[in-house]
Each structure stands twice: as structure tokens, then as C-alpha cells.
Amino acid sequence: MRHQHEGNAPRRFTMKASILERLHADHYRYEALLCILDRQLHIAVCQEIPDYRLLYQLFHYLTEQPGEWHHPVEDRLFDRLAERHPESRELLEVLIEEHRRIDIYGRELEVKVRNLDEESEAEMDLTTLNLARAFSELYHHHLYTENHRIFPLLETSLPVTELEDMDLGASLKAPAEGSPSFQRLYRQIAEGRTGLQLGRGEQADFCPLCGAKPQAAPPTS
Incomplete structure (x- = not known):
């Protein structure tokens, strides 16, 4: 008797809870914004002036939006999962404590980059740069842990x-994506093509948020 090849076995379709779909969508958006944040921090590492107004809005959104909806919802899910x-x-x-640290770091960075923006033409000081990089690293690690360890456990x-x-x-x-704060941030990044900036006159291949690509140089005659 010939056994059915595993590759020909009927696929099983599982329904994902709408709350997990929303959390995954939030994470995708946060990761795109973190990538743009990292590019701005690379500009600062190159001893150039990053876009402080953009940095302020990134820190504000990545702190405020999760604090209003995303993290409180996750905290309740985590309590149920622990049971x-x-x-x-x-x-x-650990993840719940990281929610608190993300909020603390983010709010401190909002103040720091707002002050730098008011000073204009000021390079980012090392203390602020290190805190911003710690914020980004914590955020990336936090999202990865939730995506790969906790969300599958919830399912x-x-x-x-x-x-x-x-x-x-x-x-x-x-x-979420339809909120006025996100739409303003999206328009600023998309219209200014700021998600492509890398420093030293270089640009990335694409913007992780809006999908913009570098504009082709005009043909030389």
C-alpha cells in the first residue's frame, strides 16, 4: 500500500484571532518606523545633523501609541497566558517590564531631541545617541521575542x-494606521522621502514604511 506523500497532504487552515492580527500589524508598523529611526541614528554616527523633527515624531509615536492601546492589551493577554x-x-x-522601559526611554528621548531641534545645526551628543540606540535595540529585541516566542504560544x-x-x-x-498621528508621520516620511536617508549623501534601496525608492538621476546629455 502506497502512503500519501507528505507534500500532497491536505493543508490545514487555522483561523487567527482578530486581536493577534491587530498586534502583528502594529508590530509590522513599529519595525518599519524603527528601521527609519536607525537610519537617522546612523546619520548622527556619521557626525551629520539628523532630522530632529522626524526623530521627535518617531520617538513620540513609538512611545505614545503602544502606551495607549498596544501594551495594555498585551499585558492582559500575558496575564491570561501565564495562567x-x-x-x-x-x-x-520581563516583557511587561520592557513595556515600562520603552515608555521611560521614549519620553526622555522626545525631550532631548526637541531641545536639539531648537538649537538647530547641533550635532547629537553621545549621551543622547547612546540612549537612542539602547531604545532601538530594546525595541527590536522586544518585538522579536513577542513575534517568535509569545504570539505562537498565545495561538x-x-x-x-x-x-x-x-x-x-x-x-x-x-x-491604528488610520489614526491622525500616524497619517501625519506617514505623509512626512513619504512626501519628504526621509525614510531613504542614510547619511554621507547615500540612500537606502527602499523606504520600509512607504516603499519609496531612490529617484533615478536625470540622463546626461
Whole structure:
């Protein structure tokens, strides 16, 4: 009797809870903004003047939006997951503490880059640069851990129906990409093509947020 090849086995389709879809979408947006933030920090490393107004808006959004909706929702999900999967409790406590640190670092950086913007033509001081890089590294690591370790655990430990019925203290109707603050930030990055900037006159291959690519040089006659 010939066994059916694994590659020909019928695929199993699993439904993802809408709350996890929203959290994944938020993470995708945060990662794109962090990439642009990292490019601005590279400009500062090159001892050039980064776009402080853009940096302020990046720090503000990456701190304010998660604090209003994303992190409180995750904290409730983490509490439920800790009940069902006690082995994850220690890691979940670390992630909740990272939510607090992201908020503290982000708000401090908002103040620092606003002051630098007011000074105009001022290079970023080493203390601010190091704090900004620590913020970015923490944020990247935090998102990676949630994406690859915690969200899969949520999917396997909590039924979709339970996730859909949970009282998360926030509505999925809360604006994300449609929020005025994000739309303003998106327009600034897209219209100014600032997501491409790398410093020393160089540009990246594409903008991770709006998909812009470097403009082709006009043909020489």
C-alpha cells in the first residue's frame, strides 16, 4: 500500500484571532518606523545633523501609541497566558517590564531631541545617541521575542473563541494606521522621502514604511 506523500497532504487552515492580527500589524508598523529611526541614528554616527523633527515624531509615536492601546492589551493577554502556560511566566514578566522601559526611554528621548531641534545645526551628543540606540535595540529585541516566542504560544495555548471573547479593556476599533498621528508621520516620511536617508549623501534601496525608492538621476546629455 502506497502512503500519501507528505507534500500532497491536505493543508490545514487555522483561523487567527482578530486581536493577534491587530498586534502583528502594529508590530509590522513599529519595525518599519524603527528601521527609519536607525537610519537617522546612523546619520548622527556619521557626525551629520539628523532630522530632529522626524526623530521627535518617531520617538513620540513609538512611545505614545503602544502606551495607549498596544501594551495594555498585551499585558492582559500575558496575564491570561501565564495562567495557562506557567513556564512562560518569567519571560512574560520581563516583557511587561520592557513595556515600562520603552515608555521611560521614549519620553526622555522626545525631550532631548526637541531641545536639539531648537538649537538647530547641533550635532547629537553621545549621551543622547547612546540612549537612542539602547531604545532601538530594546525595541527590536522586544518585538522579536513577542513575534517568535509569545504570539505562537498565545495561538496554541488559548482557543480563538477565548481570545475573541476576552475583555481586553480596549476596542479593536481603536485607530491604528488610520489614526491622525500616524497619517501625519506617514505623509512626512513619504512626501519628504526621509525614510531613504542614510547619511554621507547615500540612500537606502527602499523606504520600509512607504516603499519609496531612490529617484533615478536625470540622463546626461
